[in-house]
Amino acid sequence: MPILKLETLDLTKDQKKQLVEELTETASRITGIPQEGYYVILKENNLDNVGSGGKLLSERT
16 A cells, blocks of 8 residues: 655645645556545645744745
């Protein structure tokens, strides 16, 4: 049971659906493991919970 994990900022449901479909398809094609065997876990991070260059991303926008 392969697991693909991706941490990202907030996404729409359509974006999540597309990521799950395309990540699964690509990993299956490369590895030869059937798509049904894959699990995809998306972890969304709020802009207040991510920093870069010493500042919160929420403060940079």
